[in-house]
Amino acid sequence: MRIFTTVLLFLTITATRSFAQVAENNIAAASAINYPLSLYKEATSMSQNLYNGRQYYVYDARQEEFQFFNQRKWVKGVIYYDGQRFDSIPMLYDIYKDELVIKHFNGDHVLVQSEKVDYFLLNNHHFARFESGTDINEQMRTGFYDILYDGKTRTLIRRFKSRQEKIVDKRVIALYPQKNFFYIYNNERYHSVNSKKSVLGLFPEQKKELRKVLKDEKIKFRKNKEVAIAKIVAKHDELAKP
Structure with a gap:
């Protein structure tokens, strides 16, 4: 009788541990699936906001x-x-x-x-x-x-x-x-x-230095207006530093 009780107790403990292990595995598997799914839902919701036009x-x-x-x-x-x-x-x-x-x-x-x-x-x-x-x-x-x-x-x-x-x-x-x-x-x-004159007119105290920037880098204002204006303004900020 004692042997039977001991065997039964052992089987019960083993089954409980096995069930717990299976449950843990199922939870881990579900988490592994749900985590990227939640990320996808979050990204999709943001994308839906972007494409809502x-x-x-x-x-x-x-x-x-x-x-x-x-x-x-x-x-x-x-x-x-x-x-x-x-x-x-x-x-x-x-x-x-x-x-x-x-x-x-x-x-x-x-x-x-x-x-x-x-x-x-x-x-x-x-x-x-x-x-x-x-x-x-x-x-x-x-x-x-x-x-x-x-x-x-x-x-x-x-x-x-x-x-x-x-x-x-x-x-x-x-x-x-x-x-x-x-x-x-x-x-x-x-x-x-729009013109070199109008740009330089904003910085009268630095006209000489700003003209020199364009001359040294061989930048023609009319041919490359965007680069010329950017160079003039950047040089102004450099000269204006305390």
């Missing part, structure tokens, strides 16, 4: 000129949207309408909500959204500006395309000439500049 239809798709910044094809970039950063997002920047377009997983073109975009990085350019009367002067329109130089004397470019039409062989041809508007922050406000 109106569908965008590419207009003038067969025209030689186009409404986008730099090129017509999709380019992967970075967007900081509604407090979240998203990398490697295929995007197009329609500078005629000042709208950012991204490609959905299913191939749809989605127009992101501009007011939720802090900035986006595209083609080695940093575009940020500025509010008229808050971040920039009242006369400057709210929208995306390309940050040319991000030092004390911040310099912005508003890239703009207009749409024009001409008739060729009874066909309507759409043209998209581009203009760039430059703004330099100085004395607590932005100043519109």
Whole structure:
């Protein structure tokens, strides 16, 4: 009888341990499945927020000129949207309408909500959204500006395309000439500049040194306006250091 009781007790303990081990294994397996699933759900919810916009239809798709910044094809970039950063997002920047377009997983073109975009990085350019009367002067329109130089004397470019039409062989041809508007922050406000004279006029005490920068680096202002302005402003900040 004692032998039977001992054997029964041993079997009971063994079965209990086996059951506990199986239970632990099941819990571990469930956790291993649920953890990546929770990560996927979290990432998906953020992505759904990013892609929660109106569908965008590419207009003038067969025209030689186009409404986008730099090129017509999709380019992967970075967007900081509604407090979240998203990398490697295929995007197009329609500078005629000042709208950012991204490609959905299913191939749809989605127009992101501009007011939720802090900035986006595209083609080695940093575009940020500025509010008229808050971040920039009242006369400057709210929208995306390309940050040319991000030092004390911040310099912005508003890239703009207009749409024009001409008739060729009874066909309507759409043209998209581009203009760039430059703004330099100085004395607590932005100043519109376009010529070398207007840029140097903001820094009268340093004109000689700033002219020398362009001469030494053989930069022609009219031929390479963006580089010239960035060099002048950066040199100004360097000279202005206490």
